[in-house]
Amino acid sequence: MREESALDPKALSWAGALGLTQLMLSTARSAARHVPEIKRVTPSLLLQPDPNIELGATHLGLLLRRFDGSKPQAVASYNAGSNAVDRWLQKNGALPLDEWVEEIPIAETRGYVKRVLRSYNTYQLLYRRGVAAIAASASARGAVGKTAP
Numbered sequence: 001m002r003e004e005s006a007l008d009p010k011a012l013s014w015a016g017a018l019g020l021t022q023l024m025l026s027t028a029r030s031a032a033r034h035v036p037e038i039k040r041v042t043p044s045l046l047l048q049p050d051p052n053i054e055l056g057a058t059h060l061g062l063l064l065r066r067f068d069g070s071k072p073q074a075v076a077s078y079n080a081g082s083n084a085v086d087r088w089l090q091k092n093g094a095l096p097l098d099e100w101v102e103e104i105p106i107a108e109t110r111g112y113v114k115r116v117l118r119s120y121n122t123y124q125l126l127y128r129r130g131v132a133a134i135a136a137s138a139s140a141r142g143a144v145g146k147t148a149p
Helices: 025-032 049-066 071-080 082-092 097-102 107-140
Strands: none
Touching: 025 049, 049 071, 071 082, 071 097, 071 107, 082 097, 097 107
């Protein structure tokens, strides 16, 4: 969401992607088949944070499964489409992932993958530090193993 919409729930791209996770209507409708509580996808629904995040996360999850957990390939597919990534894998699939990313022929997608993975790694680092700090603080108070109020 940070890279897609700069966290603007009303974001609209030049291509017609909507909301926080910048979903095209057809992509959101496809993802909605996996989210039973969302019955009808409309442009106004995609401008609402909760359903947009649910559909964007579902779509990304499906891409991660499709690409066997490969974050760079799933993120590239989120941006450029699965067919494009399939072509790039046919041509350069034997390369190590960092080299594969460098060989993405669309500069926008190549940069997007790098930005998303950089943000992802930063959040992972911050989250791990946060968990470690909470555990250390709880341990210092003798609260390890106790539930918080």
